[in-house]
Amino acid sequence: MSDVLLTIRDLKIEGRSDEEWMPIINGIDLTLHKGEVLGLIGESGAGKSTVGLAAMGYTRDGVRISGGSVEFDGVDLVNAPLMKKRALLGKRIAYVAQSAAASFNPAHKIIDQHTEGPVRHGVMSEGESARDAMDLYERLRLPNPEEIGFRYPHQVSGGQLQRAMTAMAMSCRPDLIIFDEPTTALDVTTQIEVLAAIRDIVDQFGTAAIYITHDLAVVAQMADRIKVLLKGDEVEEAPTREMLDHPQEEYTRSLWAVRSFKRPAKPVPAGDATPVLSVQNVDASYGVTQVLFDVSFDIHQGRTVAVVGESGSGKSTTARCITGLLPPTSGVIQLDGEDLPLDYRKRSKDQLRQVQMIYQMADTALNPQKTIGEIIGRPVEFYMGLRGKARRDRVAELLNEIEMPPEQYIDRLPSELSGGQKQRVGIARALAAEPKFIICDEVTSALDQLVAEGILKLLARLQDDLKLSYMFITHDLATVRAIADEVVVMKDGEVVEQGPKADMFKPPHHPYTDLLLSSVPEMDPDWLTNLLEARGRENIGDAAVGRMDD
């Protein structure tokens, strides 16, 4: 076949750890035709990025290709001389990294970094390349394509920077682009623009692409074919629609099923019941900048209130006000009908105990120098006064509660746990205080979908057993669907809409809620196309938000 662009045969890759070479990829085959988009999905650690980089004949430090071949348009990239690879990379094969902010050099203007590739490869002169860049910026629907390139990377938003990076990858009109989770770090509303822009430009130039992601709904929009990886092995590969409709393997089906987790809604509490936590007319500011405007909501016993919104909408600031880290400038926070002192330093030990927090990044939320037993044992000792054997027993009980066998984990350090296990320890630490109310700050957003589902199920079970109330901060509406009883939508420090979940997912909505809801990718491969048509071409993302403000 003449239109085959990239063939990978029995690729084996090893990584070095503790003086030994451990296999990372155990023999993967991959064929990519010209103009085709292949989606590569799997959990973290599945080897997606490693395969993506190997497709360029590149490996990270401490990693080596130990077998197999990578053939790009007749060139064997594994054994090609350095000079020959250099002539290909950037010119015919390009790479778009997950974090555009970390991949641009902050000291140079965007357009200067854009033109470097074409000039060095001798494809265009600097002037031609700059004009071409503006054309690409326009095609990618960046605002002010004539002048945006003359800004520095920190002067444009994350979504715009990601598109500028896609433009840069396009600068030499490559035959193959590797996208490594290009939208994972973006908000849902921004993600849409980037996805649409990438899909269009790949389409226009007939570029082949490998699209790496862990988000199934995203890959369903982008890819012609999907390949599922698990721990360095291929699970299965099929055209997108076939894969979505009839997954063959058990593992693929479990990936697909994640999004179907849903707990039954709880009965609405009586109108006169005292809420466990009540936030009333709270204003807050950082210095002179006011960031919260008249925020009010109640959380009743045994219920979950999800607070949703984009980054910068004031979700986490509300949590900081409730915990007392950022005393509100006005307003009242009540626990069980009693006013809480606004500053955490003025709260009693018992008031502190009642309000606990679970953090987004379990890595920074657990002291890396302490064992799991010490981390969970400290609140047990501090609040309950248990010591010695009583303390150890209680810690073991809590570890059982979070489904981690105590004898195996109690003496381990956080670095010896997986991401999901660390998050479970964070939950156990909060439970150890025997609180009434727990704030969950994006607790699943850093986790793989299967692991996140386990955490959500655990939280739901604990809520039923212990009659806990949750305030669940998230930007992921799939999570909201799964776990929330009530929803509070925030934007720019204000509550734009709130009510029971059932009402929230039914129209009519506040226009912003509508935008948020419709931006969540769905598994249907036609979703993006339909959505873009419905919204009208120039009306997506930024533009739509801007319009609403007017």
Add this chain to the structure above:
Amino acid sequence: MSVLVWIAAILAALLAGGWAFRFAGQTATGNKPYFRDMPFAVAFGYVAAAAAILGGLWLWFQPGAVFFRWAVQGFVISAIAAFIFRLAGRHVGTEGTRKMFRQMPLTAAFGILVILIYAVLAIFAGVIAPYEQAQVFTGVNILPGGDPATGGDPAHPLGTDQIGRDLLTRLIYGAQNTVGIAFVTTCLAFLLGGTFGFLAAVIGGWLDNVLSRMVDVLMAIPSLIFALLLMTIASAWAGSQQWLLTIYMILIIAVIDSTRVFRLARAVGQNIVVMDYIEAAKLRGEGMSYLIFKEVLPNATAPLLAEFGLRFCFVFLTIAALSFLGVGIQPPLADWGTMVRDLAQFINFAQFSPLAAALPLMAAGAIALLTVAVNFVVDWMLHRSSGLKD
């Protein structure tokens, strides 16, 4: 002019050699990737290294190159000693220490060995040293070597100084005095700087500002000149009581050096206090001492330990420098800085009698060796704590 021509010729020869070496490698191995992708700079490096080794061999056989031969011998002996020490460490001790020795580079093994030897000498100086540190003998300015034919004396293997004190004894006691005082001073500097640095990081606000500005003022004055100034004042206060002056010296150097420790502890502490686990502890209602000692300190040990090693070297050199200038450790106590100063004029005889020149070099070498050893160990610890592999 001719020197420039020589240098240019050698450089050109090396460049040509590098190219030839790479070309030969490519042809001989049938274009293996290692030679094929070898940058020219690497090939040049190989050839230059080979040339340097050949040059060293030629120098070895020159009759005048006594110090070069001593240096090479010392280097080889050190390397062998370090290798044996590491080998022993890999087979003796607990599982933990054996694992540590397995991953240890040779430089770190050498550093640890030297520090251990110094520690033993310092602690058991009274037992090991052949004489008393202030004991005066009749033989003055005896050369090292212990061979009467070259001006030595078997009773004084490292010779005597200008008033007839045994140099071996004074070197060993010098370890006790100089290293001991430096160690106490460094500990004090860390106690002061560490405590205030962490307090500034955790509490912040006005306390941080006041402490930081005070430290800025102290750091604005060149440290050695400041120490000299304060020591001059202190020697007037101490009067005839020499031990009091030593205590003043410890306090002065500790305060001056604690400013650097303060800076580091504050910077490291500030990075730690923004972590979520500190926030969690604060929200739990934990007190200040728990925050500092149980949450912040365990995460700051690696950089602080590395700084301790470096700081120890600086303190040690400051003491030696002050003693060299005459205001540090006072006679009759033996001290390496004072020894270098007293014997310094012998360095002029280096061309005629290498043994005579070795008199001041022994004390200077003792200082240099310890500094190098501590730095080797610190480098290794930093490497380990930064999590770098290979």
